[in-house]
Amino acid sequence: MTAIQMLPDALINQIKAGEVVERPAAVLKELVENSLDAGADQILVELEEGGLRRLKVTDSGRGIAREELVLALSRHATSKIRALDDLESVASLGFRGEALPSVLAVSRLTLISRVEGAEMAWQLAGAGELGAEAPQPAAHPCGTTVDVQDLFFNTPARRKFLRTPATELRHAQTALTRLAMWRPECRFELRHQQRRNLALPVQSAAARVAALVGDGFVSDSIELDEHRDGLRLQGWVGLPSAARAQSDLQYVYVNGRHVRDRLVAAAIRRAYADVMHSQHHPAFVLSLVLDPATVDVNVHPQKTEVRFRDAARVHDFLFGAIHQVLRRVRPDPLQHHRVDPARAQVPSLPVRFGSAAGARPVAAARPLFAREPAATWADIAQLDSSARQSPEASLPSGNVESQADTEALMQPLGQALAQLHGVFILAQNARGLVVVDAHAAHERVLYERLKAQLSEDGIPGQHLLMPEVINLAEDQVETLMARQAALQRLGLSFDRSGPASVTVRSRPQLLGREDLRALLLQLLDDDGAHHLDGIRDAQDRVLADVACKAAVKANRRLTVPEMDALLRDMERTELAGQCNHGRRTWVQLDLDALDRLFLRGR
Template identity: 35%
Template sequence: MKIGVLPDTVINQIAAGEVVERPVNVVKELVENALDADARRVEIAIEGGGIKRIRITDDGCGMARHDLMLCVERHATSKIRSFDDLTQLHSMGFRGEALPSIASVSRMHITSRQPDELTGHCLHIEGGRMTEVREEGANPGTRVEIADLFYNVPARKKFLRTPQTEQNLITSLVQSFALAHPQTAFSYSVDGRAQFQFPPATIDERIRQVFGRENATALREGRSQQDDGTGFHLYLSRPDNTRSRRDSLYFFVNRRHVKDRLLGAWLQRAYRHLIPQGRHPFGALFLNIDPALVDVNVHPTKTEVRFFDIGALGRLFEQAIRQVLIEGETPFHSSPEPPAPAVPRGFPSTGGWSSSAPHRNFGGQISEPAPAILPPSHLPARHGQPASPYGETPLWESAAPSTADFQILGQFQDTFIVGIKDEELILVDQHAAMERINFEEISDLYADNRVEQQPLLFPHPIGLTPQEQLTLNTHMPQLQAMGFTIDIIDDTACLVEAPLDLPPQQAMDTIREICSRAGEEKDDQPESAQESFRQLVMKTMACHRSVKANKTLNHQQMEELLQRLFQCRQPYTCPHGRPTLISYSREQLWKQFLR
């Protein structure tokens, strides 16, 4: 077969494969064009999940007849004129690929009018071929209507999901635009029914509009900025209010919604010791940066970016995230109607039992007596001291907890300490609480180089698989520094010294668990990988040293555990991110009983 030049219609359809994968990509490109036209109001309407019809209407600057006909040509754009313009991009779009690509796989109608013109013009394109251009009455601005998306590319159409799934993707996208452009009004309708309308607002008001008033009260604000204007503005949820999915977490770079792995990794690392695995914060992360320091020309969809100075950005992010997790300030307040439950005094409330929850068997006895099980504390009273470099960043600071006025009622099912404080019912998970205590003890010992070892009477074979043995060999120096001395005797790893207060069997269980889990948290940076391993060792040691569930405690032991817990820097979660305690206000309990 001889080499030939492809016709424009085929070229545009190929380009559409990169730019237009599904209806949400069409909405994205068209709304970006509206915002670049300085629209103060954008209306989005879809039918059939965007497959049947998409209509975007704006009140922007509009286009004259000549520009209207030119806008559907490949690489025709008003955003840039030279390659150097790519380093100073302030517009959402710039490639000049979207409209011709969309037009090649749909039936497109564009109507546009400039404010100083008496009438507008309408352009019809079907499958990439212009069929009609006519003068037409119109409001100032532009209306783009896309019908029968992928009607001429059935192979592409069959890979689309259900209309409901496509609709959900578009809804999330519209919300992201609303967050990034609070000064612009957005309206959104589906199959002729209005879904939401966002009037122009401040960023705080728009956050409240998008996330809802009650969800907004769980958000904490953090800011950091350099002299050149580069800075982060974060609205992120407290670690006690998370989601099972990431779709309520938005990243913006210069108001462009992106899916950036670097920012996601930083955020995950900040929260990883504060929330359980599989849970995610929600909110919005805004980064303002000199366009010359970020490359948005990575992918045709412009959802990926590259940064030129990652180190400086990392330091800025750390400043902002510390404000979110430590200061814990919120710019939002609960709505007056309906009245919100009282804020817990000294304890972060996680809410009451759901009225739709299945019936629970609360059988079991509230018990006392037991032998002593708590190891002697190495921790002096130190609430408020800075975290050690071996520990994690402290969580948000609520009112400092204490055992003052804490009335211990007893123990429920030998697992939970039950008490009352300030008219709130408090449940404390004794294992999670002891894990937190032990973890901070251990991290402080390593930070202060106060690790003590105990020699064992005879070597204890650990019993590792070949893969676990390789992991052990890799991390042997770190384990030695943390109190574990291991010798290889007849090709078998044997424990000969262990950290003080860790019995030999617990020490061997700790090493086995560490070696089996060491590969779970991978990190490309050697320093971060070493710190992750240290954290894993300390968390595992803390777990094995802690009192278990189904262990009876007497009143004195429960009181000592609570005192030590409330001296911790981070008393509200265990090292794995699970809550150590939950509280129920009187209002929440009364509501459950319909009082």
């Protein structure tokens, strides 16, 4: 082996640059973040060959004085950190003082800047390193331009790993989108090969989000602004009915910085757990603001990850805020669950309860309106005595519209008309036709009812005839004992039986024969989830299974009063738009959509 020796400074700089500069998009991110920190309200990005040949960022922010230009391109020089306290409470996007010198180390870079009140701008250039020349006079408005050319010209091995210009352009556009999403007060423009690819004026937050991800997201989402205990969450969460096949519309900002964080992702995923199909992904644009001293942004070289000093508190706040806003959604044909008539002709129907894969149960032929007497069905609602004696009396009267009929039509889900193939309820409201999946809707009603009953009295525990001794690490036992009171509320009671063991005396009644050791280990895992989530998730799975088995099945004939009772229960039930598995429970076809289906008025 060769002797240990110091690397040349030029090679050290090129290796360090790899922490920050992976591709043109990474350069764009660093430069635009510096522009935003400088207070720019206009930022222009110009690219050639996807940024491989040239990447130029011009801003209207506070410029750099002539005497500071050399420092700006030197390592470990920054205007944003003065002491250790500043490093522990970072409020800016960029702070390392490493971006510009790192980019310079692997490119031909020109820096031009002018501060307000200066007679002229000043320019400094270098290729891989700073030259010996002093800053030169230049023409430039107030602000800064960083012109980066021939990226990785001096490190050909790195350049081989870059993709085609089209691919690099896509990455650059994504990087700029993430930066511009939560900065609607700043004007952004992106040009490629002298052609404008993106132009965002100063606009409202909603307009900026709509411009970048589409009007459909804003119209199919819920705006929220929640704050508690020094934490504030703003933005939009997509309705469960607008779930996507990919996680391509998920933006999270922490103190203005776009991040990808496991704890945040876990909290959002849990908030959607009861309303989202396991193979679907929610859409959201969210901004979390908290004390900079309580979050470490220096976890990742590119500052895309963060670490919260009180992870459980942040997780609980995020979960609670999103969960509660989703639960406030009630059936409202004016807001969601509308069907595009162009796609209504070939609906995608999921497999129905208990049927063979791909098969769809078809009920035997029978009259359009179910006229048999209403059966006793306490799970939906108790029917009034007149409806029990004469179900026909509640049917629509054709020509005469009574006050009761009018009131029913004004309900969000309207008045029941008929049952289709023993599966769907057809109802009419003031807007048109409502189609309800009876099983999915009833399943949600039962599930929410079961959860409410348990929340009132806590979860009953089932005492074990033979208490079970679980061996764990000492620190794990200490953690469990600190949470003993909270876990007992959930039906799990135990005592310490040794330095590294606990004796479990009762388990949550609904959990059946679930592995107790596995459950305890799940409760001990604080990485990205609250310590009670494991038992709550297991409980919810059991409740969902009970609700699914108890809900009305296919081919069950429902009377009109029963169908109306279910519609009213849906209107009173939280999250009634989706079943426990994330499938929608109802859709609306308004009169205009029906007219278009039949080409009426054309």
